[in-house]
Amino acid sequence: MDRDTIGGKPVSDEQIAEWADEAEAGYDVDDLKKRGRPRLGSAIAQVATLRLDPELDAALNERAQRDHTTRSSVMRDALRAWLEAS
Structure with missing residues (x-):
């Protein structure tokens, strides 16, 4: 009999x-x-959706x-830096 799992654990x-x-x-x-x-x-x-070529990805x-962060955080930081520089 199959059991339900959460995160692979029964x-x-x-x-x-x-x-x-x-x-x-x-x-509460x-x-x-x-x-x-x-x-x-x-x-x-x-x-916002963004398409990346394999090398950039x-x-x-x-x-x-x-x-030690997320892809989203890196992209936000890069966009902010670019916008501040322009």
């Missing part, structure tokens, strides 16, 4: 019972609203790994 009956107990006790709505991505700046961030990955 979900036990004990875990399901804990979740049910937690749900029956109720949730304010705490739940704190979940999700943090704001960037003063408002909700906009998503590889360079972006390498820079993000070297700086």
Whole structure:
């Protein structure tokens, strides 16, 4: 019999019972609203699509790994630097 998994780990009956107990006790709505991505700046961030050639994509990955950050952070920093220089 296949079992449901989360992150590749099986979900036990004990875990399901804990979740049910937690749900029956109720949730703090304010705490739940704190979940999700943090704001960037003063408002909700906009998503921008960017196409990269394979070499630029590889360079972006390498820079993000070297700086211990995300690809998005590297791109935002590069765009800000370019806009300030122009």
